[in-house]
Amino acid sequence: MLALALSGPVAGEARAGSLCAIDDRDREVCLDQSAERIAALSPGATELVYAAGAGEKVVAVVAFSDYPPEARDVPSVGSHTRMDLETLVTLNPDLVIGWMTGNPPEQLETIEALGMPVFYIEPRDFEGVSSAVERLALLADTREQGERVAAEFRDGMAALAGRYADAEPISVFYQVWDEPLMTINDEHLIGKVLTLCGGVNVFGELSRLVPRIDDESVLAADPEAILAGGMGEENRGWLTHWQQYPSLTAVERDNLYFVPPSLIQRPTPRLLEGSRLFCEQLERARAKR
Amino acid sequence: MNRLEIRELVIDVPGRRDGRALTLSVEPGQVWGVLGPNGAGKTTLLHTLAGLRGPRAGQVLIDGRPLAALGRRQVARKLGLVFQDRHDGFPATVRETALIGRHPWLSAWQMEGGEDLRLAEAALERLDVDHLAERLVSTLSGGERQRLAIATVLTQAPQIWLADEPTNHLDLHHQSAVMALLAEQAAEGRAVMMCLHDLNLAARWCDHLLLLYPDGEACWGPARDMLVPAALERLYGQRLATAEIDGAPVFVPVR
Amino acid sequence: MTTPRRLLWPPLAVLALLGLAALLLSVTLGSAALSLADVWAVARGEGSPLARTLILDLRIPRSLSAFAVGGLLAVAGALMQVLLRNPLADPYVLGLSGGASVGALAAMLAGLGGAVITGSAFAGAFLSTLLVFGLAHGTGSWTPSRLLLTGVVVAAGWGAVITLMLAISPAERLPGMLYWLMGDLSYSRSPWPPLALLLVICLLLMPLGSSLNVMARGPLQAAALGVNVRPLEWTIYVVASVLTATAVTTAGSIGFVGLVVPHMLRLVLGNDQRLILPACALAGGTLLVLADTLARTMIAPEQLPVGVITALLGVPTFLYLLYRSR
Numbered sequence: 001m002l003a004l005a006l007s008g009p010v011a012g013e014a015r016a017g018s019l020c021a022i023d024d025r026d027r028e029v030c031l032d033q034s035a036e037r038i039a040a041l042s043p044g045a046t047e048l049v050y051a052a053g054a055g056e057k058v059v060a061v062v063a064f065s066d067y068p069p070e071a072r073d074v075p076s077v078g079s080h081t082r083m084d085l086e087t088l089v090t091l092n093p094d095l096v097i098g099w100m101t102g103n104p105p106e107q108l109e110t111i112e113a114l115g116m117p118v119f120y121i122e123p124r125d126f127e128g129v130s131s132a133v134e135r136l137a138l139l140a141d142t143r144e145q146g147e148r149v150a151a152e153f154r155d156g157m158a159a160l161a162g163r164y165a166d167a168e169p170i171s172v173f174y175q176v177w178d179e180p181l182m183t184i185n186d187e188h189l190i191g192k193v194l195t196l197c198g199g200v201n202v203f204g205e206l207s208r209l210v211p212r213i214d215d216e217s218v219l220a221a222d223p224e225a226i227l228a229g230g231m232g233e234e235n236r237g238w239l240t241h242w243q244q245y246p247s248l249t250a251v252e253r254d255n256l257y258f259v260p261p262s263l264i265q266r267p268t269p270r271l272l273e274g275s276r277l278f279c280e281q282l283e284r285a286r287a288k289r
Numbered sequence: 290m291n292r293l294e295i296r297e298l299v300i301d302v303p304g305r306r307d308g309r310a311l312t313l314s315v316e317p318g319q320v321w322g323v324l325g326p327n328g329a330g331k332t333t334l335l336h337t338l339a340g341l342r343g344p345r346a347g348q349v350l351i352d353g354r355p356l357a358a359l360g361r362r363q364v365a366r367k368l369g370l371v372f373q374d375r376h377d378g379f380p381a382t383v384r385e386t387a388l389i390g391r392h393p394w395l396s397a398w399q400m401e402g403g404e405d406l407r408l409a410e411a412a413l414e415r416l417d418v419d420h421l422a423e424r425l426v427s428t429l430s431g432g433e434r435q436r437l438a439i440a441t442v443l444t445q446a447p448q449i450w451l452a453d454e455p456t457n458h459l460d461l462h463h464q465s466a467v468m469a470l471l472a473e474q475a476a477e478g479r480a481v482m483m484c485l486h487d488l489n490l491a492a493r494w495c496d497h498l499l500l501l502y503p504d505g506e507a508c509w510g511p512a513r514d515m516l517v518p519a520a521l522e523r524l525y526g527q528r529l530a531t532a533e534i535d536g537a538p539v540f541v542p543v544r
Numbered sequence: 545m546t547t548p549r550r551l552l553w554p555p556l557a558v559l560a561l562l563g564l565a566a567l568l569l570s571v572t573l574g575s576a577a578l579s580l581a582d583v584w585a586v587a588r589g590e591g592s593p594l595a596r597t598l599i600l601d602l603r604i605p606r607s608l609s610a611f612a613v614g615g616l617l618a619v620a621g622a623l624m625q626v627l628l629r630n631p632l633a634d635p636y637v638l639g640l641s642g643g644a645s646v647g648a649l650a651a652m653l654a655g656l657g658g659a660v661i662t663g664s665a666f667a668g669a670f671l672s673t674l675l676v677f678g679l680a681h682g683t684g685s686w687t688p689s690r691l692l693l694t695g696v697v698v699a700a701g702w703g704a705v706i707t708l709m710l711a712i713s714p715a716e717r718l719p720g721m722l723y724w725l726m727g728d729l730s731y732s733r734s735p736w737p738p739l740a741l742l743l744v745i746c747l748l749l750m751p752l753g754s755s756l757n758v759m760a761r762g763p764l765q766a767a768a769l770g771v772n773v774r775p776l777e778w779t780i781y782v783v784a785s786v787l788t789a790t791a792v793t794t795a796g797s798i799g800f801v802g803l804v805v806p807h808m809l810r811l812v813l814g815n816d817q818r819l820i821l822p823a824c825a826l827a828g829g830t831l832l833v834l835a836d837t838l839a840r841t842m843i844a845p846e847q848l849p850v851g852v853i854t855a856l857l858g859v860p861t862f863l864y865l866l867y868r869s870r
Contacts, residue, residue, distance in 0.1 A: 063846070075845070076845055077845050078844075078845040078846045078847050079846065079847070081719035081720075082719075082728070082730045082847045082849070083730075083845075083847070084575050084840070084844055084845035084846070084847050085602055086574045086575045086576040086598055086602055086603075086840075086844075087575045087576060087844065087845045089576070089594065089597055089598060089602065090575075090576040090594060090598070092594070101716045102716060104719070104720060104723075104730070104731055105657060105658075106730075106731035106732075106733060107730065107731065109733075110601075110602075110733075113601075114597060114601055182715075208714065209714065210714065210715055336764070339767075339768055340767070341764055341767050341768065360772075361767060361770045361771060361772050362770035363770075364770070365768065365769050365770030366770070369768070370768045372764065372765060372768070375761075375762070375765065376762055378629060378760035378761050378762060379626075379629075379631070379760050379810065379815045380815060381760075381815055385814075385815075385816070386761075389757065389758055389761060389769065390769070392754065392757075392758050392769045392770060392771070393769055393770035395754065397750070397751030397754060397755075398750055398751060400552075400818070445769070
């Protein structure tokens with residue numbers, strides 16, 4: 001177990017042989033040597049660590065860490081809301097990637113109290129994603145791969161932004177869940193993708209990050225396009241629900257699009273792929289005007 | 290001094306206007322009977338005397354000290370009440386139930402000692418329920434439970450006995466035994482007051498009587514003064530024929 | 545209720561031994577395999593760092609919490625059963641866990657954390673206590689049936705508020721909220737507060753127990769035997785509330801322990817509360833330690849909330865007890 005050091009805010013500077021980075025709680029985490037045994041306490045964190053090139057160093061994941069496929073073979077410490085701390089301790093990680101809003105604070109405190117360094121990741125925007133990859137790569141000493149992946153992501157998102165900067169706005173409803181009916185606002189990462197693609201989220205102004213709405217409000221907003229995830233990667237069943245309202249513009253013009261949830265709902269480099277899909281779908285919708 | 294004094298006491302019978310204020314004294318050695326039809330307030334009176342209910346007016350004094358000024362434990366060491374109704378709590382044996390009578394004498398941290406057990410055993414034996422000592426109370430007959438209730442108060446060993454219909458459910462043999470026990474308590478210098486349904490038992494065993502009328506009227510005094518047929522007929526709303534047997538009056542209801 | 549002092553010790557000693565055995569078992573078992581030799585080594589101050597961490601930092605605090613919470617709930621349940629003269633009462637029947645949960649969930653909704661949640665839970669439990677006693681007051685005394693009915697209604701009210709809070713809460717807060725309703729020792733921190741409370745309350749069980757024995761005869765009979773009934777009822781309720789609120793704030797609403805343990809003990813040991821109350825403390829603790837050990841090892845590394853285990857075990861046990869007592 002290596003010591004956790006809390007000090008000044010300079011990020012990414014190697015000080016006297018140690019690797020330091022600032023996490024998303026604005027705490028500086030310094031390791032005396034590169035992380036060799038990494039525990040990722042959320043499926044998103046697992047993806048980010050692999051993207052940073054440190055996949056071989058992952059020794060512990062949580063349930064539902066299904067990407068990349070190699071992660072399925074890594075020992076699990078159970079649900080991210082109720083982790084098996086004994087198994088975690090036994091796996092002896094030298095760096096733990098924590099999820100502030102997903103992991104229970106009591107268990108995170110216990111992990112810290114036991115002396116394991118915890119690095120909190122919580123990307124809220126596109127830069128947060130690429131920065132997360134870079135910082136993880138620094139701590140794991142896989143900077144070359146990490147910076148390459150981060151650069152790819154940045155460039156890709158920038159290209160999308162440039163391409164759709166002048167696109168005609170198109171009203172969109174993105175469905176996160178069907179029962180209860182949930183969507184996202186403009187602050188949410190997915191909302192930001194929508195905006196990037198020139199979409200106008202009909203529920204973007206709502207104050208909650210993940211508002212619960214009803215069919216009526218969707219009918220009242222009458223979006224031009226409806227994008228939905230689903231229960232699994234293949235499920236497109238949610239979209240058929242809207243077909244019972246033929247008066248909806250999106251239904252009239254057949255602008256019902258499915259986006260595999262894992263491409264858009266995790267703050268990882270795959271978000272680029274999901275964003276591309278989003279933008280293409282919105283472009284197709286624009287073409288049907 | 291084991292005296293129960295009642296001063297200007299007006300008992301609280303819900304729904305009835307104030308009755309007559311009672312002023313009397315149950316002296317050591319006396320056996321008082323409280324007579325009256327159902328609803329006259331006999332149980333209410335006894336509960337008021339034991340401090341379980343408040344009166345509408347007046348005072349109860351034990352050994353010259355007002356009941357209201359005494360702590361419950363102090364009262365319980367002096368005064369014991371045989372209830373008319375009991376309900377089963379959690380299952381308990383006969384012996385355990387009798388032993389509860391020692392509660393006023395034990396401090397919070399004390400457990401029952403040899404003396405307490407001996408008193409309980411003696412009481413059970415006296416009331417002829419010692420052969421049932423290990424039985425659960427819920428398996429007893431009405432009469433056996435009644436005798437157990439009396440045994441519990443005997444275990445409590447108060448100086449003032451209040452008994453609410455102590456002969457309920459008892460067969461003739463045990464009725465006499467219980468009345469003899471109460472008379473013995475009085476003879477040993479204690480004060481006894483009991484509510485009785487049975488006029489003839491009262492006539493035979495009580496030396497003082499308190500008559501409670503359903504309208505709140507009351508009169509009291511030595512038994513021979515109270516056992517006036519006219520008054521009793523008015524009390525029970527029933528014509529009575531009187532006779533004398535073995536030196537005591539006997540009353541029989543007639544048409 | 546005739547239990548001469550010398551007869552108190554054997555059953556209590558047996559239960560204490562069982563408790564120690566359960567603690568030892570729970571410290572030895574876990575998702576990481578340790579042997580008795582490892583445990584013994586740590587006890588001697590040696591042992592590998594991993595074993596030391598597992599035992600001293602993870603298992604012992606959690607097991608002690610489990611013991612304390614189980615003991616608190618069982619004693620609270622026994623107290624409620626005597627207070628209400630009803631063998632079906634449990635610590636939550638008068639709305640205590642509902643009030644505590646509402647307090648905690650409200651704090652969570654407001655985004656507050658840690659000590660505020662605990663304090664809020666306590667406040668909720670006491671508010672519930674006052675509410676039930678205040679509403680049940682009416683004319684005359686608080687009869688058990690009136691208290692029970694009022695408590696059931698208040699508990700239902702809290703349930704409605706909880707449902708509302710769950711409905712409007714942001715999705716990421718839900719797991720934390722559900723823990724309060726399911727009962728879970730995964731998030732317990734220091735075991736010392738509930739353990740200290742359990743020890744303190746054990747000192748009071750003797751005097752409480754003797755008064756309760758008399759109370760079980762009925763309030764009038766108890767008063768006639770020297771018990772100050774109303775203050776005692778208040779005291780029992782407050783004590784039960786403190787015990788329950790502490791248990792709930794440590795581990796959420798764990799069910800069945802407070803209902804089944806006093807019942808089982810009464811079947812075996814009789815009705816002397818001076819024996820039953822301490823026996824509940826020991827047996828409740830033992831049971832919850834075993835249940836929690838099961839909860840964290842049954843499908844490891846998946847962790848189950850202990851409330852699931854107590855419910856799964858509690859229902860058939862309770863049915864069996866009902867059958868036995870016919």
